[in-house]
Amino acid sequence: MARFDFSGWRNAMRRDRSVGGRKIKSKKDYQLLEQARVIAYEDDARQMTALAVADCHADILCLQEVEDQETLENFERNYLLPMTGLTYPQKIWIEGNDGRGIDVAVMARDETANGEPIEILAIKSHAERTFGDLGVHNSRLEEMGFEAGERLFRRDCLEVDLKIDGKRTTLFVSHFKSMGTGRDGLSGREYTMPVRMAEAQGVRKIIEDKFAAHRTAKMRWLICGDLNDYTERLVVDGNKRAGYKFKLLREGHSGVDPLLADGFSHDLLKRRQEDDRWTLYFAAGRSRDTRDPESRPVRHLVQLDYILASPALALANDRAVPHIVRQGQPHRTVFPQGQDVDRYPRTGWDRPKASDHCPVAVTLKIV
Numbered sequence: 001m002a003r004f005d006f007s008g009w010r011n012a013m014r015r016d017r018s019v020g021g022r023k024i025k026s027k028k029d030y031q032l033l034e035q036a037r038v039i040a041y042e043d044d045a046r047q048m049t050a051l052a053v054a055d056c057h058a059d060i061l062c063l064q065e066v067e068d069q070e071t072l073e074n075f076e077r078n079y080l081l082p083m084t085g086l087t088y089p090q091k092i093w094i095e096g097n098d099g100r101g102i103d104v105a106v107m108a109r110d111e112t113a114n115g116e117p118i119e120i121l122a123i124k125s126h127a128e129r130t131f132g133d134l135g136v137h138n139s140r141l142e143e144m145g146f147e148a149g150e151r152l153f154r155r156d157c158l159e160v161d162l163k164i165d166g167k168r169t170t171l172f173v174s175h176f177k178s179m180g181t182g183r184d185g186l187s188g189r190e191y192t193m194p195v196r197m198a199e200a201q202g203v204r205k206i207i208e209d210k211f212a213a214h215r216t217a218k219m220r221w222l223i224c225g226d227l228n229d230y231t232e233r234l235v236v237d238g239n240k241r242a243g244y245k246f247k248l249l250r251e252g253h254s255g256v257d258p259l260l261a262d263g264f265s266h267d268l269l270k271r272r273q274e275d276d277r278w279t280l281y282f283a284a285g286r287s288r289d290t291r292d293p294e295s296r297p298v299r300h301l302v303q304l305d306y307i308l309a310s311p312a313l314a315l316a317n318d319r320a321v322p323h324i325v326r327q328g329q330p331h332r333t334v335f336p337q338g339q340d341v342d343r344y345p346r347t348g349w350d351r352p353k354a355s356d357h358c359p360v361a362v363t364l365k366i367v
Helices: 027-056 069-084 139-143 188-211 213-218 257-263 311-316
Strands: 060-066 090-093 103-108 118-125 157-164 167-175 221-226 232-239 243-250 280-286 297-302 305-309
Touching (some): 027 069, 060 221, 090 118, 139 188, 188 213, 188 221
Antiparallel strands (some): 090 103, 232 243, 280 297
């Protein structure tokens, strides 16, 4: 991101904790202080992000929460290149639907690490597609206030046709609706799940329309991104002194289900051990029932980030196991035994950090 958020001047709830206890006399003083804070913090964070990108060893990057093309180029020029020597000459960014400017993007080298040429053939945004024209509107969405004519994707489904060593492959880069806060007696995850399920159904419809439903499984394509939901979670209990315990719980349903149903796509992270698929650590104080004196902190490790492969691509790479880069996680993250890693220099308790999400990388043969 490149912009500054000065809304904390009017809304104390949006004011960063580091300036929350200071006496600030004017809006101008607040803006100067906020700019200094953000620049100091983001320098460390962007260094860590560059290191995380380098540790992916990726020829192609699918990114979320990118403000614009200039921000992407500045990150490469000022951090990625001088720190790691990496460049990604082919960059794709198209403005999506999120008013905060958190868009999806793609960066690619001109050739793979093995010297195979990478060519971007076509780019297509689906930001303007609606619930209605993709056939995913329903009564529950209507109850939530979404009309059939509204845009479906909270950000976008960015479709990128590539030719890698002369072979066509298509990426569908997404960033689904966040879980948010609870409402109407439901948790944030449950309340917002119908939107994510509609987005997943929309992505599936786009893919089936592109390849013709009967040929979809035979084609080379990948769905990549932060899909903001999980099919299972590793619940964390205990503390540092007594030790931590981890319990795997499988969810009855998930916002990504439409993309996995009937073998439509294969979640490549499922090839990792059950307790080693997580890409985000969530901690939220106490359970919702504050009347319960035995209520405990809500903490779990979950997979929110995905590389979903077409059946043909998954079969051709049946031994490919994704790598998860966790060195950019803050020190507050609780790691299962044997999984802890050395953090990047200057990583903080909860910040600075590369991201709250861990990058996921996989090496595939395009055959």
